[in-house]
Amino acid sequence: MLPGRERVITLFLMRLTETVIIWLSDDQTFWEDIEDGPKPLGPVGLQQFVLDMQFVIQFASQGRYFSRHMHQVIKDIILRAMNAFASSGMDPNSVLPEDDWFVDVAHEAILKLTGRPTRSVNGDREPNSPTASVSAQSMSSVRSHGSS
Numbered sequence: 042m043l044p045g046r047e048r049v050i051t052l053f054l055m056r057l058t059e060t061v062i063i064w065l066s067d068d069q070t071f072w073e074d075i076e077d078g079p080k081p082l083g084p085v086g087l088q089q090f091v092l093d094m095q096f097v098i099q100f101a102s103q104g105r106y107f108s109r110h111m112h113q114v115i116k117d118i119i120l121r122a123m124n125a126f127a128s129s130g131m132d133p134n135s136v137l138p139e140d141d142w143f144v145d146v147a148h149e150a151i152l153k154l155t156g157r158p159t160r161s162v163n164g165d166r167e168p169n170s171p172t173a174s175v176s177a178q179s180m181s182s183v184r185s186h187g188s189s
Contacts, residue, residue, distance in 0.1 A: 051104070051105055051106050052106075054101075054104060054106040055101075055106035055107070055108060055111075058097070058101050058106055058107075058111065059108060059110065059111045059114075062097065062111055062114050062115060062118070063114055065118060066114050066117065066118050066121075072121070072125075075122065075125050076121075076125040076128070081125070081126070081128075081129040082122060082125050082126045082129070084126075084131070084136035087122060087123065087126045087133060087136060087137065088136065088137060088138075090119075090122050091119055091122070091123075091137060091143055092143055092146060092147065094115050094118060094119050095143040095144060095146075095147040096147040096150060096151075097115060098112065098115055098147070099144065099147040099148050099150075099151050100147075100151060103151060123137075145160075
């Protein structure tokens, strides 16, 4: 690689990722659908949404293009989704596993995507895992927000 090129690429990817996250945070159409749409955010949708956001954190961290600002925006996005879920009368903490679970699953996904060995022997998550079959149920957190 040319000298300085890696730094330019890293800065570009940092800004690109940050821009997408900020756009998601500010996209009123997206949030109107999540907060006031005909199908409220369901338990599986909330779990997938938090997992997707944790994946972004892990991916950006490993690529060295993660910033404090992006981390704060992602935390705010997750909180907003949890508040939308809570407005339906359900406690988000009752359907979400511990934060470490999301970190571990997102990290394992990164390992699989990069071809590195994962921690699990058979490659499967626990069968009782809250989102064990989420990938099969939905293409994205946006589409799965009504799942229950």
